[in-house]
Amino acid sequence: xxxxxxxxxxxxxxxxxxxxxxxxxxxxxxxxxxxxxxxxxxxxxxxxxxxxxxxxxxxxxxxxxxxxxxxxxxxxxxxxxxxxxxxxxxxxxxxxxxxxxxxxxxxxxxxxxxxxxxxxxxxxxxxxxxxxxxxxxxxxxxxxxxxxxxxxxxxxxxxxxxxxxxxxxxxxxxxxxxxxxxxxxxxxxxxxxxxxxxxxxxxxxxxxx
Ligand code: ADP
Ligand code: MG
Ligand code: MG
Numbered sequence: 599x600x601x602x603x604x605x606x607x608x609x610x611x612x613x614x615x616x617x618x619x620x621x622x623x624x625x626x627x628x629x630x631x632x633x634x635x636x637x638x639x640x641x642x643x644x645x646x647x648x649x650x651x652x653x654x655x656x657x658x659x660x661x662x663x664x665x666x667x668x669x670x671x672x673x674x675x676x677x678x679x680x681x682x683x684x685x686x687x688x689x690x691x692x693x694x695x696x697x698x699x700x701x702x703x704x705x706x707x708x709x710x711x712x713x714x715x716x717x718x719x720x721x722x723x724x725x726x727x728x729x730x731x732x733x734x735x736x737x738x739x740x741x742x743x744x745x746x747x748x749x750x751x752x753x754x755x756x757x758x759x760x761x762x763x764x765x766x767x768x769x770x771x772x773x774x775x776x777x778x779x780x781x782x783x784x785x786x787x788x789x790x791x792x793x794x795x796x797x798x799x800x801x802x803x804x805x806x807x
Contacts, residue, residue, distance in 0.1 A: 599748065600697045603804060604661040605649050610800035612642035615793060625789035629776040633675060634789040641673030641681065658698055662689030662706075676774055677790055680714050680727065681797075687713035700748040707735045707755070718773060725769035725776060725783060727790035733762025734798045752798070753807035759798040763791035 599607075615622070619635030626634035648668035652660060666685030669678055688706040692698050698706070711731050720726040737758025741751040764787070771783040774790070801807075 599658060599703065599805065601656050601658050601661050604658040605652075606804045607801050608642070608645050608649060608661065608665045610803050611797050612639075612646045614796040614800050615639055615642050618793075618796060622789050622793055625787055625792055629771065629779055629783045629786045630789060631675075631775060634677060634793065637673050637675040637677055638681075638793055641669040641678050644668040644672035645685075657692070657694055657696060659689040659692035659694065662686065662692065664689075676718070677727070677793070680718055680790075683713040683717050684710035684731070700742050700746070700751050703748065704735075704739050704742050704751070707738055711735050720773040723769060724773045725766045725771040725788045725791075726773050727788070727794045729766050729769070729788065730759040730762040730791035730794035730798075733765070734759035734794065737761075749802070749805040749807035751807070752802040752805045756795070756798040756802040756807070759791075759795045763787060763795050766791045 615638040619639045622635035622638065623632055626632050645665035645668045648664045649661065652664055662685045666682040666689060669685065670682030688710040691706040691709040692702065695702060714728055714731060715721065720728045722729055722732050734755040738751045738755040741754035746754065766788040767786065768784055770781050771777040771779065776783040776788065
């Protein structure tokens with residue numbers, strides 16, 4: 599994947615979160631404050647605008663760092679800093695590589711997960727985006743270890759994210775706004791986990807996975 603492929607990923611992610619904004623907001627209305635879709639549509643819209651300002655010949659790392667910075671500054675709510683950190687960490691991890699391979703992207707995705715965990719303090723089982731992202735990263739790494747190329751690994755990550763998100767339904771939230779509901783948060787899909795699925799699906803879409 600070169601810099602324009604990474605920019606295409608962010609653009610596709612923006613399309614998917616905007617198209618699903620109402621569903622994400624409805625999920626958040628059930629166990630949070632009903633703004634997740636709006637937050638992400640605004641944040642990823644700002645990321646797309648930031649991409650337009652990057653110079654020709656930019657690197658994949660700078661694409662992700664620029665998008666992450668825009669998301670942090672324009673997204674309200676807990677999810678903005680978390681997704682922004684994820685993208686900036688991934689971008690930093692890619693360094694100056696012009697065309698990171700499947701393994702390098704795996705290292706970057708792992709760094710994104712570590713960034714979210716450090717910033718938010720959530721682990722797997724706490725009913726957050728971490729459940730979807732951790733499952734996605736594990737599935738990606740397993741695919742690459744088994745010899746998969748980037749498209750197949752990205753598809754595995756998208757499937758893993760969907761499974762990780764689905765697993766949040768019976769969980770009781772221990773982090774974020776949904777944790778205020780205690781046991782009443784069970785029985786609902788976590789909105790951040792649902793949006794993480796869209797971000798990984800966007801990656802699979804642009805790689806042809
Ligand atoms: P807010 O709750 O501030 O309105 P959003 O609605 O945009 O923010 O995002 C809510 C989502 O953010 C949750 O569904 C959850 O996945 C994620 N989230 C919230 N707090 C944390 C945390 N500490 N660690 C990881 N993810 C979190
Ligand atoms: Mg919210
Ligand atoms: Mg909010």
